[in-house]
Amino acid sequence: MRGVIVVVCSYSAQAPTFGGYACADNCSGHAAGYRWAEQYRITDMDECRGRSQFFYEGVLSTLRTRIAVLKRMIMGILLTE
Numbered sequence: 076m077r078g079v080i081v082v083v084c085s086y087s088a089q090a091p092t093f094g095g096y097a098c099a100d101n102c103s104g105h106a107a108g109y110r111w112a113e114q115y116r117i118t119d120m121d122e123c124r125g126r127s128q129f130f131y132e133g134v135l136s137t138l139r140t141r142i143a144v145l146k147r148m149i150m151g152i153l154l155t156e
Contacts, residue, residue: 094136098129108133 091098093105108123108130117123123134 093133094139096129096132096136102129104129105133105136108135109137112137 091102093102094109096105098105104127108126110133111117111130112123112134115122117134117137120131120134120138123131126134
């Protein structure tokens with residue numbers, strides 16, 4: 076099953092954020108981690124050891140997004156039964 080997952084990267088007078096994490100720059104480290112986790116279907120945070128904090132937080136954003144999607148799917152199934 077494939078779906079579309081959207082993570083908001085916001086910019087304002089405050090520091091930019093990616094998936095709820097503050098960025099030090101243009102969120103490129105977070106975005107790279109997010110893309111990497113999506114591309115390789117990462118499910119275990121131990122797989123991203125030795126990466127930057129921003130990359131790690133991008134991976135976390137991917138996993139949190141997947142969990143949220145799964146929860147919504149499960150709730151939808153339970154509500155239709």
